[in-house]
Amino acid sequence: MIDDCVICAISSLTENKTRKKNMAEKAIVLYSSGLDSTTCMAIAKQDGFTPIALSFSYGQRHSVELEKAQKYAQLVGAAKHIIVDIDLKQIGGSALTADIEVPKDRLEDEQIPVTYVPARNTIFLSYALAWAEVLNVFDIYIGVNALDYSGYPDCRPEFISAFEQMANLATKAAVDGKELIRIHTPLLQLTKAQIIATGLELGVDYGLTHSCYDPDATGRACGHCDSCILRLKGFAEAGQRDPVAYVGGK
Numbered sequence: 750m751i752d753d754c755v756i757c758a759i760s761s762l763t764e765n766k767t768r769k770k771n772m773a774e775k776a777i778v779l780y781s782s783g784l785d786s787t788t789c790m791a792i793a794k795q796d797g798f799t800p801i802a803l804s805f806s807y808g809q810r811h812s813v814e815l816e817k818a819q820k821y822a823q824l825v826g827a828a829k830h831i832i833v834d835i836d837l838k839q840i841g842g843s844a845l846t847a848d849i850e851v852p853k854d855r856l857e858d859e860q861i862p863v864t865y866v867p868a869r870n871t872i873f874l875s876y877a878l879a880w881a882e883v884l885n886v887f888d889i890y891i892g893v894n895a896l897d898y899s900g901y902p903d904c905r906p907e908f909i910s911a912f913e914q915m916a917n918l919a920t921k922a923a924v925d926g927k928e929l930i931r932i933h934t935p936l937l938q939l940t941k942a943q944i945i946a947t948g949l950e951l952g953v954d955y956g957l958t959h960s961c962y963d964p965d966a967t968g969r970a971c972g973h974c975d976s977c978i979l980r981l982k983g984f985a986e987a988g989q990r991d992p993v994a995y996v997g998g999k
């Protein structure tokens with residue numbers, strides 16, 4: 750049974766994930782110019798891959814992250830970079846893709862916030878998978894984080910593991926028994942402070958990153974959305990100063 754073989758082979762992926770690669774091997778990195786995805790890119794390089802960056806113009810409420818992604822992809826280590834257009838505004842349902850206000854100074858609670866974009870990581874990973882098949886690449890990096898996150902269901906380890914299994918039932922190379930897709934999530938169990946410390950060790954310039962959901966017209970971060978709050982807390986806990994500009998000069 751092909752399916753059984755694929756599932757068995759998936760269990761050996763942990764070992765494959767840790768092996769060092771030579772620089773000729775490529776990995777697709779989902780890149781938004783944010784703190785996490787930029788750190789993820791540096792880790793992919795450290796793991797021995799040549800990173801290829803994939804960003805999305807998905808109808809997000811501001812263009813700052815894409816401008817930064819376009820400007821800095823090469824600088825932060827990508828050999829190649831594309832921005833795929835998907836208009837999630839047509840679907841809406843999130844403060845990032847519809848006319849819904851971004852919550853500010855939100856108290857932590859158990860609720861999934863309105864900044865959650867329905868199925869976004871499923872969609873992004875599916876595009877990465879499609880591109881991986883075309884490029885004959887088997888490694889995909891995504892900077893999801895299960896500790897310091899906003900409660901998004903598609904940032905959890907169960908989701909990533911299920912997607913990886915699905916990917917290996919969906920690709921020609923896996924079904925032909927050639928090679929399996931590996932989804933790398935090096936930030937999954939790190940706190941924001943640990944992510945920042947790791948990135949600084951690897952030479953990441955966080956001044957080139959953008960995390961805010963609701964920047965002003967000049968691109969300065971608001972300092973009050975969930976993403977800004979997590980970022981600022983991470984820098985404070987890491988004992989570092991966040992180099993990006995904030996409205997009000999935080």
Ligand SMILES: [Zn+2]
Pocket residue numbers: 960961962963964970971972973974975976977978
């Ligand atoms: Zn913000």
